[in-house]
Amino acid sequence: MTTPPTPGPTPDSRRRSMVVAAFGTVVEWYDFSIFFYVSASLAATFFDGDDSALLLTLALGAAGFVFRPVGAMVFGHLGDRIGRRSSLVVSASLMAVALLGIAVMPGSDTVGIWGGVGVLVLRCLAGFAVGAEYTGIMVYLVESARDGRRGLAASWAAANSEVGSLLAVGGSYLLSRLLTTEDMDTWGWRILFLVGALLAAAMVPLRRFMDETETFTRVRDSPADTGTSPLITVLRHHPRAVLVSFLVSAVGSAAYFLNITNVPTYLGQTTEITGSTSLWLGTVAAVAAIIVTPFIGAASDRFGRRPLFAVLAVVILVTTLPAYMMLSGDAGTTALLGAAFLAVPAAGWSAVAASAVPEQFTAVGRFSGMAVGYNTATVLFGGLSPFVATWLMDVTGSVYAPAWYAVGVILVAGVPMLFLFREQADRPLSEVNSDSELLPVT
Structure with missing residues (x-):
């Protein structure tokens, strides 16, 4: 007698799982965005707001990114071994702990430097946890979507990441309008981290209702599984895909963190625009990014990933410096347009990358390889970018150094990514999963 195959998820169950998965990026990007939006308040709380306090606070924010590749290797292995869903449940739990810990951490007036040390440890824990988040969710959405709709489906992860940033900047703006600067620096910022902790905790029970992807189930049950670590397998046989993942994410991370997340901090450093006004400009930019993201994801299904990447690269090259000049002008329409010109192409790049990067890998090691390539780039060109940009402005004296x-x-x-990239938009996922050209499996 043969054991009948386990029935796959129903269409309704699959849609529910994809919605739950996509919502996870809201929490991840809220977490990492809020730190930079309230960096001035954190500097005042943990480092007394002296001349080097902001730079030190941004360095703490960047430190969390250093642990993303470590978490990526751990959770990538778990995601390829025990399942996409299980690894995402664990990561959400750790994120909730890290956010709650920062929300209640005493400041320098109570425990001295140890408050800053505690924030550093918790940022590292958060970075370790989110090593699984965005990459795992993109993998999940690509593997759950119908052929010909992977770009649109995965772009919702990018759109929701921008929702997370919008919640962060919008919440910061609201509190800055309701509270005095002293209250914001003393306790107002803690509310924002507490909200993030609650959002992350809510993800834990929700993710238990997600169905595992059919791609993972087939790989797990395959008799060809040799037991070799998926990470070792993908690094040995799949170096080009890992490199492409790194290059795509390098551009996306630098554009996103410099041209969206860091804009309010940049305005506070270089203009006379008030904190609440700069946060308002960041909010408008985030809304614009959310609106365009699914349309660009759908366009990548129709026209291909590489053509969209090429167009977006040219747009970012042409508009970045003029947009920064517009930001430096005034707090009116000019600055608003500058913020939008920075945000829209950066968000568009993330929208295309959400499906393009997972498609560079076969089923074996997709989670592991993508997690390492993406998160390594995010460390170097994401979390470090606001710090490097601020340092470059100090060294060069130019307000256009970030541009x-x-x-x-x-x-x-x-540029090299466009030459190395493999176009997979028009191929069924079943072909990509078993493409011997991409990954020779023995």
């Missing part, structure tokens, strides 16, 4: 830095990343990483 030149973003342009440099596009040229160094984006």
Whole structure:
């Protein structure tokens, strides 16, 4: 007698699982965005707000990104071994702990430098946890979507990441309008981290209702599984895909963190615009990014990933410096347009990357390989970018240093990526999963 195959998820169950998965990026990007939006308040709380306090606070924010590749290797292995869903449940739990810990951490007036040390440890824990988040969710959505709709489906992960940023900047703006600067620096910022902890905790029970993807189930039950670590397998046989993942994410991370997340901090450093006004400009930019993201994801299904990447690269190159000049003008329409010109192409790049990067890998090691390539780039060009941009402005004296830095990343990483990239938009996922050209499985 043969055991009948386990029935797959129903269409309704699959849609529910995809919605739950996509919502996870809201929490991840809220977490990492809120730190930079309230960096001035954190500097005042943990480092007394002296001249080097902001730079030190941004360095703490970047430290969390250093642990993303470590978490990526651990959770990538778990995701390829025990399942996409299980690894995402664990990561959400750790994120909730990290956010709650920062929300209740005493400041320098109570425990001295140890408050800053505690924030550093918790940022590292958060970075370790989110090593699974965005990459795992993109893998899940690509593997759950219908052929010909993978770009649109995965772009919802990118759109929801921008929703997370919108919640962060919108919440920061609201509190800055309701509270005095002293109250915001003393306790107002803690509310924002507490909200993030509650969102992350809510993800834990929700993710238990997600169905495992059919791709993972087939790989797990395959008799060809040799027991070799998926990470070792993908690094040995799949170096080009890992490199492409790194290059795509390098451009996306630099553009996103410089041209969206860091804009309010940049305005506070270089203009006379008030904190609440700069946060308002960031909110408008985030809304614009959310609106365009699914349309660009759908366009990548119709026209291909590489053509969209090429167009977006040119747009970022051409508009970044003029947009920064517009930001430096005034707090009116000019600055608003500048923020939008920075946000829309950066969000578009993330929308295409959400499906394009997972498609570079076969089923074996997709989670592991993508997690390592993506998160390594996010460390170097995401979390470090606001710190590097601030340092470059101090060293060069130029308020346009962030723009030149973003342009440099596009040229160094984006151009070779376009030549190495494999176009997979028009191929069924079943072919991509078993493509011997991409990954020879023995």
